[in-house]
Amino acid sequence: MSATSSTFRALRHHNYRLWAGADIISVTGTWMQVLGLNWLILTITGSATSVGVSLVVQALPTLLLGMWGGALADRLPTRPVVIAAQLAQAALAVALAVIAYTGADDVAPIYGVALLSGIVGALGGPSLGRFGAEVVPPDDLPNAMALGSILSSGARILGMSLAGVLLPFTGDGGLFVINAATFFAVVAAVLAMRREEFHPLAAAGRQPGAVLAGLKYVLRTPWLLVVLGLWFVSGSVGRNFQVTMAAMSAGPLGTGVAGYGLLSTVFAVGTVLGGFLAASRPALTVRLLLITAFLIGVAQALSGLMPELWSFAALMLPIAAGAVTVDTTVNARAQLDSPEPMRGRIIAALSIVSAGAGALGGPLLGWLSDTFGPDVALEAGGVSCVAAALLAAVALTRLSGRTIRQSVRLRPRLEQA
DSSP: HHHHHHGGGGGGHHHHHHHHHHHHHHHHHHHHHHHHHHHHHHHHHHHHHHHHHHHHHHHHHHHHHHHHHHHHHHEEEHHHHEEEEHHHHHHHHHHHHHHHTTTTSSSSHHHHHHHHHHHHHHHHHHHHHHHHHHHSOGGGGEEEEEHHHHHHHHHHHHHHHHHHHHHHHHHHHHHHHHHHHHHHHHHHHHHHHHHHGGOOOOOOOOOOTTHHHHHHHHOOOOOHHHHHHHHHHHHSSSOOHHHHHHHHTTTTTHHHHHHHHHHHHHHHHEEEEEEEEHHSSSSSOOHHHHHHHHHHHHHHHHTTOSSHHHHHHHHHHHHHHHHHHHHHHHHHHHHSSSGGGGGHHHHHHHHHHHHHHHHHHHHHHHHHHHHHOOOHHHHHHHHHHHHHHHHHHHHHHHHHHHHHHHHHHHHHHHHHH
16 A cells, blocks of 8 residues: 555545545534634624633533533434534524624623533534544544544634635624534535445443443543543643744744734644644554654743744644644544443543643643743743653553563463463
8 A cells, every 4th residue: 555545545435535525614614603703702892801711611511511422422323413413503603693693792692602512512522523433444543533633724724714704795694604504514424424334333331320430431541541641731731832822923033913823824734744644654652642742842842942933933833743643643542442332431531631721721821921921831831741741651661561460460360260
């Protein structure tokens, strides 16, 4: 198999091609709505803090209800849940359009829709992730995840660009209507998939305490706890570059909005490159995770020392690529190395860690930037990521050694039995 065909091997599957096409359309619409929603709130309130509140309101249900969504995903058929969630999100996008077109002067209804959208995402997101794992064979799942990162990064750039162009003509409401329509593209793709080409995962039976069982599994699986801990540190103080890039542009680099726009573009390009890097790998291993997390931590610490825009941007490119590789590897290993009946709850745990890291990291890096300067914030975050990678490597090495010693002690008993 050539390198090119290996990079795109998940696209050999009919169902994944439909899923990938729907993903591009849906993510593009989502980012169009993100821009429109932020602009609408800013127009009504004139406060950037109000925009931040909307993000917290939307993320909160994932922290509180995510494991319930995971338990539902492990027990219920994923296809109807995915369709129901898409239709619900379409209805909420239409509700936002109505609010925008009626000239609302209060953000309370907008926050209400954001909260409902977060609830739908928390309950339906694990089913969406589990369904995405069923459209390809297990061996091609890491590649499908990496390609998904490429598509999501490209669709984000496309969505933000289209929103910027269309906003003066359609208004916020028009962007919400377009997003509502994209959810029907996902529904159409799901309905057009070939049932005989699915790779269904083993489901969990109806049982009391499914949520608690999921939490116990995570807490009693040491290697998973170590990986999630590393991911949390990396995601909180090492991945919130929207905060630090803006602060560096306004502060030490002195480049203003133009510099921030350039850095955002460079970072977006880096995420696409990272997706290709992950997709081209024959396997996404824990070793790759540890090495990449260590290197991007070093690069982040060095970025705080960069005196010019060009040198800072040069480091943003590999940092962004590495961040996507880390994210894809964590998702692949957490899912593939856990029991299939637990897959939805594992996806929910990943979502909870990601949401918690974002909720903590953004304000923390903002405070560090305001108090000590964005360069110090980057250096402190980078050093923290390096330390987390080294500690994770030591912990996983010890766990691996303990597993080997246990297997050696148990082997004579097994042979006697």
